Amino acid sequence: SDRPRALSGIQPTAGSFHLGNYLGAVRQYVALQETHDAFYMVVDLHAITVPQDPAELRANTRLAAAQLLAAGLDPRRCTLFIQSHVPEHAQLAWVMNCITGFGEASRMTQFKDKSAKQGADRATVGLFTYPILQVADILLYQANAVPVGEDQRQHVELTRDLAERFNSRFGQTFTVPAPYILKEVGKIYDLQDPAAKMSKSASTPKGLINLLDEPKATAKKIKSAVTDTGTEIRFDPETKPGVSNLLTIYSTLTDTTVAQLEDKYTGKGYGALKTDLADAMVEFVTPFRSRTREYLDDPETLDSILAEGAEKARAVAAETLAQTYDRVGF
Ligand code: ADP
Ligand code: NA
Numbered sequence: 112s113d114r115p116r117a118l119s120g121i122q123p124t125a126g127s128f129h130l131g132n133y134l135g136a137v138r139q140y141v142a143l144q145e146t147h148d149a150f151y152m153v154v155d156l157h158a159i160t161v162p163q164d165p166a167e168l169r170a171n172t173r174l175a176a177a178q179l180l181a182a183g184l185d186p187r188r189c190t191l192f193i194q195s196h197v198p199e200h201a202q203l204a205w206v207m208n209c210i211t212g213f214g215e216a217s218r219m220t221q222f223k224d225k226s227a228k229q230g231a232d233r234a235t236v237g238l239f240t241y242p243i244l245q246v247a248d249i250l251l252y253q254a255n256a257v258p259v260g261e262d263q264r265q266h267v268e269l270t271r272d273l274a275e276r277f278n279s280r281f282g283q284t285f286t287v288p289a290p291y292i293l294k295e296v297g298k299i300y301d302l303q304d305p306a307a308k309m310s311k312s313a314s315t316p317k318g319l320i321n322l323l324d325e326p327k328a329t330a331k332k333i334k335s336a337v338t339d340t341g342t343e344i345r346f347d348p349e350t351k352p353g354v355s356n357l358l359t360i361y362s363t364l365t366d367t368t369v370a371q372l373e374d375k376y377t378g379k380g381y382g383a384l385k386t387d388l389a390d391a392m393v394e395f396v397t398p399f400r401s402r403t404r405e406y407l408d409d410p411e412t413l414d415s416i417l418a419e420g421a422e423k424a425r426a427v428a429a430e431t432l433a434q435t436y437d438r439v440g441f
Pocket of ligand 1: 131
């Protein structure tokens with residue numbers, strides 16, 4: 112294919128994708144299937160950078176794959192696979208580890224945040240080096256575009272630096288990728304604390320929309336979202352972060368511009384916006400939940416999609432790794 116390549120990965124976290132994952136990343140995965148030669152994976156190698164239960168990891172990995180399919184990934188239009196099924200990820204990561212400065216890796220803010228949460232003594236070397244595994248994830252597929260949320264920008268920048276470094280030291284080997292981050296949805300905020308990003312680990316249950324939660328509970332969370340003083344429905348992240356976050360979510364889910372929404376709600380209160388958004392959310396999550404359930408209830412289909420995906424991914428990854436090994440002198 113002469114299309115540009117896209118690559119991204121999502122962690123098999125417990126339970127469910129949240130609305131930030133979906134709007135910030137997964138929605139773009141679905142769109143880029145149409146324009147790119149796209150590779151998407153469930154990054155189970157990344158999931159063991161913090162302590163895991165093996166049975167839970169196995170179940171969560173399948174659940175993540177089922178959710179990606181439910182969100183609209185089509186195995187005829189993209190390559191969907193599980194990271195650990197393609198051993199080249201770990202192999203290329205070692206090479207990339209060996210051209211990364213210790214200080215350079217130490218500057219990764221995600222490591223600082225995540226290790227602070229773990230406690231300094233508990234954080235593993237795996238957690239420290241996971242951005243470099245991510246570098247390998249991207250470079251293996253010669254990706255041009257990396258659809259992610261804003262929190263991943265620094266890791267894509269690191270990927271660019273290391274690709275350029277490797278290329279200049281050993282000869283042209285890797286495509287230098289660019290982050291694909293949509294300004295509007297690169298950071299979806301916590302419903303209860305619109306200054307903070309919506310996050311699986313940091314948000315309180317009321318501030319976090321899990322896509323697989325009961326639709327009624329989700330509607331309730333929307334209705335009790337923190338809004339701002341005043342009554343006017345206007346997009347202004349500085350002074351109206353709560354309302355602006357709701358407008359972003361509503362506009363993206365319904366393919367309406369924020370300006371159209373501001374018009375629609377002129378003279379109406381926050382309650383009207385919340386009620387309509389709650390309805391739109393229920394309309395979105397209801398089929399998403401049932402499609403996810405269908406994939407989980409048909410393990411043979413899911414396994415065969417993932418096996419085929421791993422085979423297609425491996426063909427590309429093996430070629431890049433062989434060339435890299437040759438360049439470094441193996
Ligand atoms: P989490 O950040 O919840 O631990 P992941 O690290 O697996 O989940 O993130 C999966 C994708 O979702 C990444 O591309 C990440 O940038 C994106 N993402 C996560 N939270 C948000 C958010 N609040 N807004 C926008 N994108 C987000
Ligand atoms: Na993240």
